[in-house]
Amino acid sequence: MEHHASLLAQWLTHVLHLAQHSWPGFAHGAQLSVLERYDHLLNAALAALTTMALTTLVRKNLARIPGPLQQVFEGVVGGLKDMINENIAHHGEKYLPFIGTIALFVFFNNLFGLIPALSPGTSNWNVTLGAALVVFAYYNFHGMKEQGFGKYWAHFAGPIWWLAPLMFPLEILGLLSRILSHSLRLFGNIAGEHLVAGIFFGLMPILLPVPMMFLGLFFGLIQTFVFTMLTTIYLSGAVSHEH
């Protein structure tokens, strides 16, 4: 796959006079600076900073009569709360900070695909894999915390004891492949959408990419929703007690 660094990375390279050299086994030895090579990390960091800045801004200016930003965030938090309460049976709201952070991070990452000179951080597998690994570690940790170490791993063995040697490896395989499917779905969708918008831009830079960018906004929202929803479902599967 060819590598296209975002305009921001190229501009920063130019302004900061970063050294450009070829990277072994990457982009056919093109001359890239460190920012152009790790473009996705620049964009992911930007998305994380945006998340932190916006949430801090809302938190600092909490008012009885909400301003526009606070109204938007109240809607987001309310929606997430409803989703968590629907899926996680008892006192699921303590997971709201984590799920909300992941949702906002993924959303801003997806949204950066629509801003000229930036590229979506999630169009690189490394970023989505990171997010998926964090989610994986989080729900396993909380599963073990809620159910106890032995009980949590025992429920992978299934209800019938003599089927356990067959079930346990299969369930573990399923557990591990969740990381792959969770991250690849987000990555593929955003990367594909960005690629198609780029091809349309190459055909005719004016007006033609607009419908594609609108679709990009829509898909970015849907994929954020799906990623968050699956995070909630995995979490609920891990922490739910069997009565």
Next chain:
Amino acid sequence: MKKFLTTAFLFTLAAVAFAQGAPAAPKGLFEGQFVAHLSLAIAAAGCGLGQGKAVAAAVEGVARNPQAAGNIRTTMIIGLALIEALVIYVLVAAFAIK
């Protein structure tokens, strides 16, 4: 549908036979980027059929019981995302083929 599938199958057979019958080329028909494009097309076709079926059922459900629209929509979106993921895997594989 059956006719279409038969035609598609025969076409594939013909393509394979043609590829085998052709004089030794530097690179076969079913190698390289052509495979990526063809597999993506097949995956997209299957995904279209599957998603169409899912959306049709969801719309029917909403039409019969508009009060359940919210739940049906959420479930449908999750289902569509899971169906779409299969095409995305093929897309990733297509990226991987140089």
